[in-house]
Amino acid sequence: MTDSLPVLEVVAAVIEHEGMLLVCRRAEGRSAAGRWEFPGGKIEQGETPAQALIREIREELGVGITISGHLTTNDTVVSGRTIRLTCLRAALNDAVPVASTDHDALEWLAPGRLSGRRWAEPDLPAVSLLTNAAASGTPAR
Template sequence: MTTPLIVVAAVFERDGRILACRRAPGRFDAGRWEFPGGKVEAGETPENALVREIDEELGTSIEVLRAVDRTATHVGERVIDLASYLVRPLSDYPTTSSDHDTLRWVAKTDLAALRWALPDLPTVARLTA
């Protein structure tokens, strides 16, 4: 059995809208939408990994508020164990990303209309329930 890849994602909410990020060309799953985040490194807690990843990817310092979802999803031969968290920026909301070509604020009711990366779908379902 394959060891799951442990990944974390940030859910930013502002005025009833959620931040969705589109994977840039040349990256795995390019063109699909996701919540920003990344891999948990050895010795990191998921929350610490999320703070680090969002600083690296979006240049934004955050506070992790609470868990939204945690689901393991099979993507080809891999298992992605994605934990998503509601977060709050400690300064400005992000406007650019090193991993994404578009950042969009989307109404919760419109989230399901985007073409999401498979591991992010359980979080989308939880947010739109």
């Protein structure tokens, strides 16, 4: 990516529950409205990606998560800036989320069905990784 572009550091949760992954559709009035993404948000000053993700999921979805590992980190240029998205694998600590402050729809999808959605650009590398792993029958790393 171009070094002169501003970089926005964000993190997203690939939450698995009963073999399905949580995907969320961006609400109207938000950037990338109508597109699907893994839930998460901006990394604040002084936070690690894991700390930021735990905070963001609690704020957005009202549930706790446990981080179980790193899936991928990718840079995507969107609207004149670089979005550096780190996707972390996570599991729910408590109830299944039913609503979101940033999204108008939440769905659970099998990894092999992820490609059937209109995704926010920064999430596409993770979607590709998860979809290809599902197709080959090997876990995404």
